Amino acid sequence: MVLGNLLSGHLLRALPIALPSGHAASSAAPLHRRRVPLVGAFWVLSLGALSALSYRAGCIHSQRRAPLLRPKFANQPSxxxxxxxxxxxxxxxxxxxxxxxxxxxxxxxxxxxxxxxxxxxxxxxxxxxxxxxxxxxxxxxxxxxxxxxxxxxxxxxxxxxxxxxxxxxxxxxxxxxxxxxxxxxxxxxxxxxxxxxx
The missing domain is CATH 3.30.70.120 (Alpha-Beta Plaits)
Known part of the structure; x- marks a missing residue:
């Protein structure tokens, strides 16, 4: 659901992506000179979707990081x-x-x-x-x-x-x-x- 919303026309129209020559730009999306790679844009969208899914799943980040932060006094070497x-x-x-x-x-x-x-x-x-x-x-x-x-x-x-x-x-x-x-x-x-x- 989150990924679908992110991929909807609302967010994609707001991305500053220059259209190739020969394509007309719509009035809702201004043409910018700086190009943003399409792969980079999808990577950012994917990252946002994963963060939202992690939040909904309930502290996935903390569960994965806990072993890295937990002291290992029981197995501490002399x-x-x-x-x-x-x-x-x-x-x-x-x-x-x-x-x-x-x-x-x-x-x-x-x-x-x-x-x-x-x-x-x-x-x-x-x-x-x-x-x-x-x-x-x-x-x-x-x-x-x-x-x-x-x-x-x-x-x-x-x-x-x-x-x-x-x-x-x-x-x-x-x-x-x-x-x-x-x-x-x-x-x-x-x-x-x-x-x-x-």
């Missing part, structure tokens, strides 16, 4: 794999995020500062106001704690763990490492450049 594919700069090293819980802000701040001063991490975030519910001494315990989110090299995990155990109030402090599978390459380089080799 930082080591990124090196081999050339997606990350060669100067990055495998990095991790480490979670450590602490009983209060003062203990957390002191531990975080010692970790950064020893160059065992590039950055430590302190997240206040968490509530931990856990099994200990044969029963369920509930405590208010704070969470340290530590960004460091994977190769420093053992040294970081020993540092936390030596400077923490808990008998069995939490030290849980998660791999960083990708991200801002400059930030990953900053982690490398701000921490010690081992």
């Amino acid at each position: 930082v080591g794999a990124l090196h081999s594919t050339g997606m990350a700069a060669a100067s990055t090293v495998p990095s991790i995020v480490v979670y450590v819980t602490v009983p209060n802000h003062e203990v957390g701040k002191k531990l975080a500062e010692s970790i950064v001063n020893e160059k065992l991490a590039a950055c430590v975030n302190i997240v206040p106001g968490i509530q931990s519910i856990y099994w200990w001494d044969g029963k369920v315990q509930t405590d208010s704690e704070e969470l340290l989110i530590i960004k460091t090299r994977e190769s420093l995990l053992n040294s970081l763990t020993e540092h936390v155990k030596a400077n923490h109030e808990y008998d069995v402090p939490e030290v849980i490492a998660l791999p960083i599978n990708g991200g801002n390459v400059k930030y990953l380089e900053w982690i490398k450049n701000t921490t010690r080799d081992n």
Whole structure:
């Protein structure tokens, strides 16, 4: 229906197409000196018709483009794999995020500062106001704690763990490492450049 309307005499008469010599021009369509290729005109008309059909079909464009825009976190390669594919700069090293819980802000701040001063991490975030519910001494315990989110090299995990155990109030402090599978390459380089080799 749309294509039929576009091909009707109304739009075709408005196109600035010069008629070949020997053909009379109608009064409704003025003669112009600039020639528009007929193939180009039909291409523009076809494009308009396809756009109209896509609109009627309901977000065809967004459905086709969605896979290109959708992040693929589930299949994201590790930082080591990124090196081999050339997606990350060669100067990055495998990095991790480490979670450590602490009983209060003062203990957390002191531990975080010692970790950064020893160059065992590039950055430590302190997240206040968490509530931990856990099994200990044969029963369920509930405590208010704070969470340290530590960004460091994977190769420093053992040294970081020993540092936390030596400077923490808990008998069995939490030290849980998660791999960083990708991200801002400059930030990953900053982690490398701000921490010690081992």
